[in-house]
Amino acid sequence: MNVVRPYGDTTGDGRVQLSFTLPVPFGTETERAVAEGAALQLAAKMGLDPAMVVHAKGMGPSFTFFIVYGRVSHVVDLSAVTVASREFPVLSAAEVNMRIRSALGRELVVVGATIGTDAHTVGIDAILNVKGHAGEKGLEYYREIRVVNMGSQILVPDLVERARAEDADAVLVSQVVTQRDAHLSNTREMAAAFRSTFGQARPLLVAGGPRFDPSAAGELGVDRIFGRGTTPREVASYLAHALAPEKPV
Amino acid sequence: MTTKLNLDPALVRQVRELARQAAEPVVHLARTHTTVSVERAVLRLAGLGGADEDGMPWVNRLTDAIRETTGLEHGVALPAWDAMATGNYPDLRTLAQQAAGGQVKFRVPGGEDAAAARRAAARSVGKGLARIDQQRAARSALLRDIGDPPKPWIYLIVATGDIYEDIPQAQAAAREGADIIAVIRSTGQSLLDYVPEGATREGYAGTYATQENFRLMRAALDDVSRELGRYVRLTNYASGLCMPEIAALAGLERLDMMLNDCMYGIIFRDINPIRTFIDQRFSRQVHARAGIIINTGEDNYLTTADAVDAAHTVVVSQLLNEYFGLEAGLEDWQLGLGHAFEINPEVPDSFLLELAHALLIRELFPDAPLKYMPPTKHMTGNVFAGYLLDAFFNLCGVMTDQSILLIGMMTEGIHTPFLSDRDLALENVRYVRRAAGRLGESFRPEPDGFVARRARQVLGESAGLLERIKADGLLAAIGEGTFGVTRRPPGGGRGLDGVIERADGYWNPAIDMLEGAR
Numbered sequence: 213m214n215v216v217r218p219y220g221d222t223t224g225d226g227r228v229q230l231s232f233t234l235p236v237p238f239g240t241e242t243e244r245a246v247a248e249g250a251a252l253q254l255a256a257k258m259g260l261d262p263a264m265v266v267h268a269k270g271m272g273p274s275f276t277f278f279i280v281y282g283r284v285s286h287v288v289d290l291s292a293v294t295v296a297s298r299e300f301p302v303l304s305a306a307e308v309n310m311r312i313r314s315a316l317g318r319e320l321v322v323v324g325a326t327i328g329t330d331a332h333t334v335g336i337d338a339i340l341n342v343k344g345h346a347g348e349k350g351l352e353y354y355r356e357i358r359v360v361n362m363g364s365q366i367l368v369p370d371l372v373e374r375a376r377a378e379d380a381d382a383v384l385v386s387q388v389v390t391q392r393d394a395h396l397s398n399t400r401e402m403a404a405a406f407r408s409t410f411g412q413a414r415p416l417l418v419a420g421g422p423r424f425d426p427s428a429a430g431e432l433g434v435d436r437i438f439g440r441g442t443t444p445r446e447v448a449s450y451l452a453h454a455l456a457p458e459k460p461v
Numbered sequence: 462m463t464t465k466l467n468l469d470p471a472l473v474r475q476v477r478e479l480a481r482q483a484a485e486p487v488v489h490l491a492r493t494h495t496t497v498s499v500e501r502a503v504l505r506l507a508g509l510g511g512a513d514e515d516g517m518p519w520v521n522r523l524t525d526a527i528r529e530t531t532g533l534e535h536g537v538a539l540p541a542w543d544a545m546a547t548g549n550y551p552d553l554r555t556l557a558q559q560a561a562g563g564q565v566k567f568r569v570p571g572g573e574d575a576a577a578a579r580r581a582a583a584r585s586v587g588k589g590l591a592r593i594d595q596q597r598a599a600r601s602a603l604l605r606d607i608g609d610p611p612k613p614w615i616y617l618i619v620a621t622g623d624i625y626e627d628i629p630q631a632q633a634a635a636r637e638g639a640d641i642i643a644v645i646r647s648t649g650q651s652l653l654d655y656v657p658e659g660a661t662r663e664g665y666a667g668t669y670a671t672q673e674n675f676r677l678m679r680a681a682l683d684d685v686s687r688e689l690g691r692y693v694r695l696t697n698y699a700s701g702l703c704m705p706e707i708a709a710l711a712g713l714e715r716l717d718m719m720l721n722d723c724m725y726g727i728i729f730r731d732i733n734p735i736r737t738f739i740d741q742r743f744s745r746q747v748h749a750r751a752g753i754i755i756n757t758g759e760d761n762y763l764t765t766a767d768a769v770d771a772a773h774t775v776v777v778s779q780l781l782n783e784y785f786g787l788e789a790g791l792e793d794w795q796l797g798l799g800h801a802f803e804i805n806p807e808v809p810d811s812f813l814l815e816l817a818h819a820l821l822i823r824e825l826f827p828d829a830p831l832k833y834m835p836p837t838k839h840m841t842g843n844v845f846a847g848y849l850l851d852a853f854f855n856l857c858g859v860m861t862d863q864s865i866l867l868i869g870m871m872t873e874g875i876h877t878p879f880l881s882d883r884d885l886a887l888e889n890v891r892y893v894r895r896a897a898g899r900l901g902e903s904f905r906p907e908p909d910g911f912v913a914r915r916a917r918q919v920l921g922e923s924a925g926l927l928e929r930i931k932a933d934g935l936l937a938a939i940g941e942g943t944f945g946v947t948r949r950p951p952g953g954g955r956g957l958d959g960v961i962e963r964a965d966g967y968w969n970p971a972i973d974m975l976e977g978a979r
Binding site: 231232233269271272275277332333334337338341342343345347349352353361363 | 633636637648649652665728729730731764765837873874879880881884885945947955
């Protein structure tokens with residue numbers, strides 16, 4: 213067993229600092245005493261012993277902000293740490309661009325759409341628009357990716373045709389509406405159409421939406437599914453991983 | 462103009478003239494075309510509100526019905542008010558309901574019928590403009606009676622998705638020191654080709670802009686303004702496909718500032734450039750009338766492009782925004798031109814470069830209420846370093862006399878701000894103002910030192926870029942990715958199908974009155 217504790221200024225001292233807000237007033241002397249006591253109680257329950265409130269400040273009539281230092285009683289067992297695995301590393305925009313440039317020697321072409329009757333473009337726009345999502349720029353921002361965003365309510369044959377006309381490397385479809393499992397049947401229909409038109413040479417197929425199960429890609433006939441909370445950078449990194457593999461050094 | 466930077470007045474005149482020449486063909490486009498949203502805004506000014514059972518506003522239903530029959534080349538007003546008279550409808554809502562059911566025969570009237578339709582339309586739309594005038598007068602009275610806070614105004618954002626949650630948060634933010642409350646819109650509203658109706662309680666990362674939400678929030682801020690003894694301004698977004706309509710609603714409900722950029726929707730939302738420029742001109746005419754301060758979005762370019770390399774694109778866009786704004790009737794005090802503190806802190810002399818850029822913009826636009834945006838791109842998860850960077854942003858803001866400071870959050874990019882993040886951010890700006898608020902008057906960069914030279918360099922690069930835009934055309938320059946690195950060709954993007962070339966007999970009572978008033 214390989215055990216460590218937090219390090220303040222001495223090995224094994226277990227010292228940490230944290231800050232938080234409690235919905236308690238910090239006005240009268242009694243209120244202040246109660247507020248600090250409440251903060252210390254929370255710190256104790258979080259495993260800080262001893263703990264010290266080094267800063268408390270009222271914010272408006274009914275909230276108090278605290279900064280607390282203390283010695284944490286927990287230990288960390290490094291041998292028990294598990295790391296979630298993803299089949300690809302998340303890259304920066306510059307790294308994605310460089311990978312595409314060196315592996316393809318041209319722009320990577322992505323065609324995106326929301327298919328079926330689904331009129332929601334929130335998902336596809338969050339991934340494709342420069343504006344992006346969660347502080348990350350969308351795929352349009354990547355110099356080496358050319359994005360064709362077809363918008364919403366696109367018919368599968370039109371999507372297939374556009375992918376062919378643009379020589380798409382990847383097709384991204386977003387599905388938000390899940391009534392009668394429309395997102396699943398639409399995705400299956402789309403995958404079948406690409407299979408029958410392109411055969412083995414079909415573009416990479418990626419589906420995304422808040423209600424998809426990311427493990428169902430094979431069952432739906434697509435290469436990858438992204439679920440809720442996916443950011444543009446993850447999608448770009450996946451495209452680089454799947455279409456622009458790193459050359460062996 | 463007192464200058465600390467030794468700007469060449471001839472070059473300053475030249476960049477303004479170049480911006481005018483680059484922008485004029487686009488103004489011509491706006492004068493010769495209309496859009497579905499401009500026409501819907503006319504109906505909104507005439508008092509048509511509400512929506513059908515599917516939530517589609519009556520202004521959309523009526524405009525679509527007219528478009529399908531007579532087309533919109535002559536505008537919506539002549540066919541609509543002609544049908545009102547011939548069908549003896551009691552009000553626009555009834556007309557819209559009947560038209561949606563296909564029960565109304567529209568035509569473009571001629572002769573005395575046209576004159577009668579014009580009189581009736583002008584009367585209805587005039588009532589809307591009169592309400593906007595009353596709201597502007599009410600704002601002036603409140604500013605006088607309650608008090609106008611000193612600049613820089615502190616700008617804070619709320620965005621819960623639920624207007625009834627936003628209200629207490631906005632009031633709390635005002636009590637904590639905010640002079641301006643901005644309600645962020647729901648993600649994707651800019652791409653809706655209609656304005657949702659009523660009070661809304663659900664949104665994605667923001668709250669829908671609706672007339673009722675505007676009214677509720679303004680009333681709540683009026684209450685807290687009286688309590689605090691300073692008028693707290695309200696901001697929303699006149700952008701996206703419904704820019705003209707939202708501008709009209711903002712005027713009717715006394716919003717005080719509106720995000721309204723000439724190119725933001727094109728570049729960041731892939732809205733068609735021509736649609737955007739037409740909608741923008743009308744929305745700015747309304748803002749001019751309503752006494753609303755616009756906020757432009759140049760800060761956004763620096764989130765995609767490098768803040769040093771692209772500094773001159775900010776200045777060029779500001780000059781274009783200034784020209785488009787003044788042409789539409791806005792005055793200098795209404796031009797909240799935007800820029801941002803986004804230089805990589807690892808770059809040597811980054812603070813000096815920020816000072817140079819901020820001071821250049823201050824001197825180029827001495828009477829504009831400049832809006833200065835805090836760092837976002839180089840805010841990492843290290844909240845302690847972020848807090849320091851925000852302090853430098855605040856310092857640069859007070860040293861260069863910026864007018865509107867959006868308050869930076871140490872947790873930018875991590876999560877929506879905690880209550881404590883906002884409190885710490887305000888503590889930061891209060892300290893800087895207290896400690897160094899008057900530093901600007903004593904700060905004079907060496908006439909040929911690093912800061913002044915850098916400012917003059919950016920101005921020179923701006924002139925060069927404007928020359929190129931003038932030669933190629935603004936639409937072509939946007940198509941080539943000059944701003945914010947994205948290419949947006951004039952035939953692409955959303956909303957082009959809502960653009961209509963005006964026929965000879967085109968008539969728009971709102972534009973008539975807005976232009977006649979000048």
